[in-house]
Amino acid sequence: xxxxxxxxxxxxxxxxxxxxxxxxxxxxxxxxxxxxxxxxxxxxxxxxxxxxxxxxxxxxxxxxxxxxxxxxxxxxxxxxxxxxxxxxxxxxxxxxxxxxxxxxxxxxxxxxxxxxxxxxxxxxxxxxxxxxxxxxxxxxxxxxxxxxxxxxxxxxxxxxxxxxxxxxxxxxxxxxxxxxxxxxxxxxxxxxxxxxxxxxxxxxxxxxxxxxxxxxxxxxxxxxxxxxxxxxxxxxxxxxxxxxxxxxxxxxxxxxxxxxxxxxxxxxxxxxxxxxxxxxxxxxxxxxxxxxxxxxxxxxxxxxxxxxxxxxxxxxxxxxxxxxxxxxxxxxxxxxxxxxxxxxxxxxxxxxxxxxxxxxxxxxxxxxxxxxxxxxxxxxxxxxxxxxxxxxxxxxxxxxxxxxxxxxxxxxxxxxxxxxxxxxxxxxxxxxxxxxxxxxxxxxxxxxxxxxxxxxxxxxxxxxxxxxxxxxxxxxxxxxxxxxxxxxxxxxxxxxxxxxxxxxxxxxxxxxxxxxxxxxxxxxxxxxxxxxxxxxxxxxxxxxxxxxxxxxxxxxxxxxxxxxxxxxxxxxxxxxxxxxxxxxxxxxxxxxxxxxxxxxxxxxxxxxxxxxxxxxxxxxxxxxxxxxxxxxxxxxxxxxxxxxxxxxxxxxxxxxxxxxxxxxxxxxxxxxxxxxxxxxxxxxxxxxxxxxxxxxxxxxxxxxxxxxxxxx
Amino acid sequence: xxxxxxxxxxxxxxxxxxxxxxxxxxxxxxxxxxxxxxxxxxxxxxxxxxxxxxxxxxxxxxxxxxxxxxxxxxxxxxxxxxxxxxxxxxxxxxxxxxxxxxxxxxxxxxxxxxxxxxxxxxxxxxxxxxxxxxxxxxxxxxxxxxxxxxxxxxxxxxxx
Numbered sequence: 033x034x035x036x037x038x039x040x041x042x043x044x045x046x047x048x049x050x051x052x053x054x055x056x057x058x059x060x061x062x063x064x065x066x067x068x069x070x071x072x073x074x075x076x077x078x079x080x081x082x083x084x085x086x087x088x089x090x091x092x093x094x095x096x097x098x099x100x101x102x103x104x105x106x107x108x109x110x111x112x113x114x115x116x117x118x119x120x121x122x123x124x125x126x127x128x129x130x131x132x133x134x135x136x137x138x139x140x141x142x143x144x145x146x147x148x149x150x151x152x153x154x155x156x157x158x159x160x161x162x163x164x165x166x167x168x169x170x171x172x173x174x175x176x177x178x179x180x181x182x183x184x185x186x187x188x189x190x191x192x193x194x195x196x197x198x199x200x201x202x203x204x205x206x207x208x209x210x211x212x213x214x215x216x217x218x219x220x221x222x223x224x225x226x227x228x229x230x231x232x233x234x235x236x237x238x239x240x241x242x243x244x245x246x247x248x249x250x251x252x253x254x255x256x257x258x259x260x261x262x263x264x265x266x267x268x269x270x271x272x273x274x275x276x277x278x279x280x281x282x283x284x285x286x287x288x289x290x291x292x293x294x295x296x297x298x299x300x301x302x303x304x305x306x307x308x309x310x311x312x313x314x315x316x317x318x319x320x321x322x323x324x325x326x327x328x329x330x331x332x333x334x335x336x337x338x339x340x341x342x343x344x345x346x347x348x349x350x351x352x353x354x355x356x357x358x359x360x361x362x363x364x365x366x367x368x369x370x371x372x373x374x375x376x377x378x379x380x381x382x383x384x385x386x387x388x389x390x391x392x393x394x395x396x397x398x399x400x401x402x403x404x405x406x407x408x409x410x411x412x413x414x415x416x417x418x419x420x421x422x423x424x425x426x427x428x429x430x431x432x433x434x435x436x437x438x439x440x441x442x443x444x445x446x447x448x449x450x451x452x453x454x455x456x457x458x459x460x461x462x463x464x465x466x467x468x469x470x471x472x473x474x475x476x477x478x479x480x481x482x483x484x485x486x487x488x489x490x491x492x493x494x495x496x497x498x499x500x501x502x503x504x505x506x507x508x509x510x511x512x513x514x515x516x517x518x519x520x521x522x523x524x525x526x527x528x529x530x531x532x533x534x535x536x537x538x539x540x541x542x543x544x545x546x547x548x549x550x551x552x553x554x555x556x557x558x559x560x561x562x563x564x565x566x567x568x569x570x571x572x573x574x575x576x577x578x579x580x581x582x583x584x585x586x587x588x589x590x591x592x593x594x595x596x597x598x599x600x601x602x603x604x605x606x607x608x609x610x611x612x613x614x615x616x617x618x619x620x621x622x623x624x625x626x627x628x629x630x631x632x633x634x635x636x637x638x639x640x641x642x643x644x645x646x647x648x649x650x651x652x653x654x655x656x657x658x659x660x661x662x663x664x665x666x667x668x669x670x671x672x673x674x675x676x677x678x679x680x681x682x683x684x685x686x687x688x689x690x691x692x693x694x695x696x697x698x699x700x701x702x703x704x705x706x707x708x709x710x711x712x713x714x715x716x717x718x719x720x721x722x723x724x725x726x727x728x729x730x731x732x733x734x735x736x737x738x739x740x741x742x743x744x
Numbered sequence: 745x746x747x748x749x750x751x752x753x754x755x756x757x758x759x760x761x762x763x764x765x766x767x768x769x770x771x772x773x774x775x776x777x778x779x780x781x782x783x784x785x786x787x788x789x790x791x792x793x794x795x796x797x798x799x800x801x802x803x804x805x806x807x808x809x810x811x812x813x814x815x816x817x818x819x820x821x822x823x824x825x826x827x828x829x830x831x832x833x834x835x836x837x838x839x840x841x842x843x844x845x846x847x848x849x850x851x852x853x854x855x856x857x858x859x860x861x862x863x864x865x866x867x868x869x870x871x872x873x874x875x876x877x878x879x880x881x882x883x884x885x886x887x888x889x890x891x892x893x894x895x896x897x898x899x900x901x902x903x904x
Contacts, residue, residue, distance in 0.1 A: 722788075
């Protein structure tokens with residue numbers, strides 16, 4: 033079912049972009065809020081409040097009533113916080129985060145133009161309840177229980193006195209709390225000004241500080257006044273606000289208990305009505321544009337149902353676009369020069385001029401395309417921040433669930449990576465973070481006993497190193513015990529028992545990347561759902577990246593992930609076999625050899641050779657793909673040693689062609705996912721080479737040749 | 745030339761080609777180009793009817809053997825063989841045919857439902873049939889050459 037929003041697809045797109053940003057701001061703010069114990073940073077509060085306010089406005093304008101309602105309640109609560117009438121409690125934070133999650137659901141609804149089955153009534157009721165009930169007061173406990181909640185600022189006797197006086201004179205009682213900026217000059221003058229002003233508006237029953245205290249300069253930054261006046265609250269507020277150096281004003285009308293409840297429901301009703309009217313007004317505004325919008329909406333509705341479109345837009349610097357345009361302009365000129373060069377070649381007697389011209393044009397095209405490539409790569413870059421910023425919330429939630437105290441530090445968020453790399457590194461990073469929380473960081477009590485700070489520390493950092501971006505994820509948890517790892521691997525039948533003793537510490541730790549390995553004995557909610565480190569490693573290797581682990585027992589663990597700057601271009605070794613060209617990613621190539629036929633050994637009818645004392649299995653590339661194996665002419669052939677983790681295999685190929693940077697093209701979706709092949713590359717002469725996917729190729733090798741797998 | 749304006753709704757242009765002795769045709773709109781069969785890079789482990797991939801102006805297109813797709817005998821490449829390149833969203837591929845004969849205008853109303861006897865199991869790829877000078881031209885629905893179901897079947901085959 034569609035939402036029937038009255039907005040053009042373009043408006044929706046803008047809304048979604050903005051909303052995603054605001055929701056993130058909200059979330060980040062709320063999590064930061066949780067960390068403040070005493071004074072809340074006003075700037076932070078303002079930022080959160082603004083985000084909620086913007087969301088409310090734009091969702092109402094869009095016509096998403098449920099979202100507008102929700103943000104309205106959110107705004108109310110945040111407003112109370114801003115005005116200092118509410119304490120930050122864990123429940124409060126929890127509720128706010130719940131709202132954030134629901135806002136995400138709504139964004140998703142709008143993106144897909146499909147109503148979700150989420151029912152916001154409970155949440156809104158909860159928010160309302162919270163909004164009405166417990167207005168904070170720290171003095172609350174000091175006040176006797178019989179006092180109404182709204183009047184804890186003052187002794188109940190004075191309040192009832194004021195109420196009595198007010199009712200006989202048909203006036204109202206106000207509790208006024210003003211927050212003065214005491215850092216400025218002469219706060220006492222401001223306080224005096226305030227008291228004078230209020231004396232003018234009605235009768236001050238009591239004030240703290242009193243006139244006398246103010247005269248003696250005995251003032252606090254909070255000024256509390258109990259006032260009986262016939263003026264409306266709004267007027268008082270406005271008048272007080274005209275005094276300089278006032279930070280916050282809170283005015284509350286105090287009423288008798290019974291009156292109060294009635295008033296509240298009335299106020300509630302009226303606020304609801306107001307809200308409805310507001311939304312309706314906005315709807316009417318929108319209706320004028322309806323016809324146009326509807327037309328446009330229908331037209332692109334279909335297109336918009338494809339939600340990937342939204343996430344696949346990117347913001348590009350206009351300067352960069354201009355740069356691209358210029359380069360394309362140069363290419364167009366080059367094309368003309370090519371054409372004229374060729375006709376010159378055909379027509380003129382003296383070919384040397386024409387050849388000279390053509391070769392100049394050729395080298396110019398070379399330069400331009402190089403720059404084009406560079407710029408396009410730049411346009412595809414995104415800061416890692418886009419990914420990192422969702423982690424604090426995740427860590428918070430996970431830590432809470434795991435009963436651990438964790439602080440997340442992030443560095444180098446500004447480091448840029450190709451957007452496709454960022455998209456694909458997200459899951460592995462989340463998995464590693466989960467592991468750190470679940471298996472790495474100890475319970476707070478355990479940590480304390482060990483003399484570590486209760487709060488565990490996870491550090492996520494990114495920095496460029498040569499042609500790679502290196503992401504480090506480290507924790508100060510309990511580390512990985514190589515002996516335990518080896519023992520588990522043996523128990524799970526992944527490793528022969530006699531082999532376990534010969535492993536180096538590093539080799540043992542690397543076992544965690546083996547398929548089927550998982551250290552967690554029990555399956556927890558957080559990690560250990562069967563997806564293991566092997567998937568993490570595979571995902572990273574699919575990105576042509578590399579992961580290493582460093583660990584020390586009781587000190588912590590660090591994962592070091594190397595990622596290529598871009599996915600689109602890869603350095604490869606080109607080889608030829610059976611008339612086909614193959615490109616092997618250089619990251620998987622260990623070395624190449626020219627081997628005499630005579631040195632081939634046969635082990636179990638399988639080809640192998642010895643390399644530096646170790647046995648290296650040899651396999652024809654064709655054999656892996658089930659193609660006929662060619663006869664190799666001459667008495668020597670080439671072996672490309674490829675490696676994945678602990679496994680090394682020598683691929684027999686006909687010819688080595690050389691190193692080449694290739695642009696990766698995906699194979700058509702119509703072909704499906706073909707094992708062993710990563711994609712295709714178009715070479716200089718228009719030839720097509722298949723890019724080998726070494727990890728899955730070796731998996732093919734394992735499954736076809738050696739069922740138990742070979743760990744060398 | 746007939747002005748295209750008034751014909752748009754009633755007439756379509758079709759590319760007529762041969763597979764063996766039979767005539768087939770495709771609507772011209774999805775056809776990006778027709779080219780000679782040159783270097784096709786075979787893809788190991790690809791489905792049977794996939795001949796390989798070609799590069800076309802910086803893009804990779806899979807090439808399928810339409811004859812095999814229609815369960816007909818394997819074709820032989822001749823000088824007349826052509827690749828018809830289809831380029832529509834979701835379906836970008838080339839299909840090898842034995843020859844391309846002509847481009848024709850036909851009236852939409854002349855398209856009839858293909859009798860099952862003629863289609864012999866390949867009716868799911870066919871939009872209909874047109875009679876032309878005593879001959880039947882089978883209209884191929886190029887979007888359905890690879891249907892969703894088959895794509896899934898392909899995936900299953902991969903896993904198995």
